[in-house]
Amino acid sequence: MEKFEVYILGCGSALPTTRHFPTSQVVNLRDKLFMIDCGEGTQMQFRRSKLKFSRLNHIFISHLHGDHCFGLPGLISTFGMLGRTAELCIHAHRDIEKYLNPILDYFCQHLPYKVTIVPFDTKKPEVIYEDRSLTVTTIPMKHRVPCCGFLFEEKAERNHIIRDMVDFYKVPISQINRIKNGEDYVTPEGVIIPNSRLTQPATPSRKYAYCSDTIYNEKIVEQIKGVDLLFHESTFAQNEIPRARETYHTTARQAGQIALAANVKKLLIGHFSARYENDLIFFQEASEIFPNCQLAKEGLCANV
Known part of the structure; x- marks a missing residue:
């Protein structure tokens, strides 16, 4: 079976800690790499993962909060110093141009490659990338700013x-x-x-759904139903549910409820708040609802 893997580069939330990096992941499908979110320190974590920079051509940014996009300028600059010539496509809400274009104009005027911003709508599901083996579709989230998750779906093989x-x-x-x-x-x-x-019959196609950041939102269930692997944010424990509602985030227990309702095969939780010293509380609460659950951690490679 061909590779379909998810590398966790960072699984913390907004406030930096010594235990977790801000959010970033890399999807490896048949040795093509796709980055999801790019918090601070992403390029260092990319190096540690021993993945090849040259195989990354598409970055998907869920929303424009710093812990999901502040790593972009450094990564783009590093690619230039490495002599990259292939185009880099950044898929994000259109407002990313307000953030990224001034930085590129000031710091990255002489890049040897093209950076292309590909805007998408966060209000409805939309196929934003497609090749011979994969489609990537947005999953509308409910957060304080325009935000969406991503559904990576392997194309079905012929008999x-x-x-x-x-x-x-x-x-x-x-x-x-x-x-x-x-x-x-x-x-x-x-x-x-x-x-x-x-x-x-051909081997059934595989699906990976990335859902971060969002308040508890049952509307996503139909779109992610039956996926092989679901990453869902679990910023807070259940005793902080008022805070979760206030900040438009999800508790670990609620992440388990979404996984159960969607009948997914496996749940991976992350985006942990810095207020917790031990991540096991998230695992305990989510696994009570959905037993086939795993904690994200830096360096983890999860098979889809």
Whole structure:
């Protein structure tokens, strides 16, 4: 099976701590790298992960709070010093131009590569990236500023040919693609050979949903239903639910409730508030609701 991994570069929230870096992740699908959010220290964490800078061409910014985007200027500058020539696309709310363009104009006037800002709407789901193997769709969040999550969905493969059966029925090479696409084979004598006799079903496609930052929001359940891996913020413990509502964040228990309602296969929680000395409280509260739960931590590589 092809690689589909999520690297956690940072899983803290706004206030820096000695235990966690601000939010950033890298999705690795078939050795193509996609960054989600870019808090301070991201490029250092990227180095530690031993991932290749050259394989990163797209960065997705969920919203314009500093713990999700203050690492961009340093990363962009470093790419220039490394002699990058490939275009770098930054997908974000259109207001990122107000933040990033003055910095690029002042500090990065002579970059050897192009930085392209690709704006998107945060109010409705929208496919914002697509290639031969992947689509990335926005997931509208409810936060204090325009914000969205991202759904990374592997494209379904075509059926797999059963070579012995194809040889037995002497299927011409010209018919193979049609059979992979689900068509039956008709012999020169007019006999219909069912597709199910000639192929095996492809491996089911995999999905990863990233949901941060947001108040508890059941509206996202339908869009993330059944995903293989869900990352959901869990900034606070349940005893701080008034604070969570005030700041438009989610508790660990609420993250478990979203995972349960969406019938996801696995829950990964992060974006931990600095007020907690021990992250186990988040795990305990989320896993009471959704047992297949894991704490995010820097350096973790989670398979989708």
